[in-house]
Amino acid sequence: MAINHYIREIGRGKQGARPLTREQAADLFAQVLDGAVTDLEVGAFCLAMRIKGESADEMAGFLDATSARLARIPAAARPLVVLPSYNGARKLPLLTPLLALLVARAGLPVLIHGTRTEASRLSVSQVLEPLDILPLAQARGIAEGEVAYVSTELLCPGLKRLLDVRKVVGVRNSAHSLVKLMNPCEGPAVIVGSYTHAEYAESMAAVFERMGSTAMLLRGTEGEAVADARKLPRMDGFIQGRPTVLEEGQKGVTEVPGLPKDTDPLVTAAYIREVMSGTQPVPASIALQVEHILRLADAAASGEKQ
Structure with a gap:
């Protein structure tokens, strides 16, 4: 798999970039976390998002992907x-x-x-x-x-x-x-x-x-x-x-x-x-x-x- 099609959307600069849906963001971030993409693609993703800024839906998607990969802490009796x-x-x-x-x-x-x-x-x-x-x-x-x-x-x-x-x-x-x-x-x-x-x-x-x-x-x-x-x-x-x-x-x-x-x-x-x-x-x-x-x-x- 690759994320170049996502980079095309987010990498058009602050004015030209288009936000990803929550589902797209989750798919992109999952591939990044899993090491399924090249170092060049990771760098491009990081810089593109740095310039564009994350939307709330994109960050929610990133959190969805992260949550599925966390070594979770078991619940306690109190929060x-x-x-x-x-x-x-x-x-x-x-x-x-x-x-x-x-x-x-x-x-x-x-x-x-x-x-x-x-x-x-x-x-x-x-x-x-x-x-x-x-x-x-x-x-x-x-x-x-x-x-x-x-x-x-x-x-x-x-x-x-x-x-x-x-x-x-x-x-x-x-x-x-x-x-x-x-x-x-x-x-x-x-x-x-x-x-x-x-x-x-x-x-x-x-x-x-x-x-x-x-x-x-x-x-x-x-x-x-x-x-x-x-x-x-x-x-x-x-x-x-x-x-x-x-x-x-x-x-x-x-x-x-x-x-x-x-x-x-x-x-x-x-x-x-x-x-x-x-x-x-x-x-x-x-x-x-x-x-x-x-x-x-x-x-x-x-x-x-x-």
Whole structure:
């Protein structure tokens, strides 16, 4: 099989390209994930979609193909909270593990999934390791109150290969958005999606609506799924695809006691331990994010029972 007929449709530039149907997008992405196409075709697909941009139907199709190939996490008694971690830390401490531990302390199972996508940034695994949270060796159920970390390669090797294309061509591709939208769980879940630029807020919201997801969407810390400890971002929610505003957000930056000044993983891990022990206060923005995630989880649980 080949995808050149799809590339002809999407590769005509931003103005001339035509969007694929959800079914066509699923077929195209399935071939890419399965390694059924040449490296040249993969590069052409990545660059064409980068220039054109994904429609909500196309991204839904990509998610359909990915879902069929995931090593799925078994459902738990309570909804799984999914924290994608792909941006890492450039200037600010990486506090995605803090968010995960706070949510888990409230009794929910939490899954962090990710991989390093930029060599110049700190990855979440570097902070998780000193917190004694090591990558799972295989997909398994996650207990209530547990934080687990799984690599993208374990979830879907083809997806990891596609993310790695960035190292060759130098620009992000559709996979970098997809990993922040996908649900790797067999049961109900709350997906915490994040964006770096305002235009992604609209496109990601459209996909959550199209997929009927229960999710949170916010402008996270350097693209991570955790609120900036120093300020309160806008937080939007989706309950089975229905949008709702969770937090309007506030302007301004505040000082946070004890917050590390850089990205050092050992210093960050030590700070997280201090917050969890009560030695340092929970940053207000992250505390609010936890509250909203818990409410979304309740909504996901209610929806599953109906």
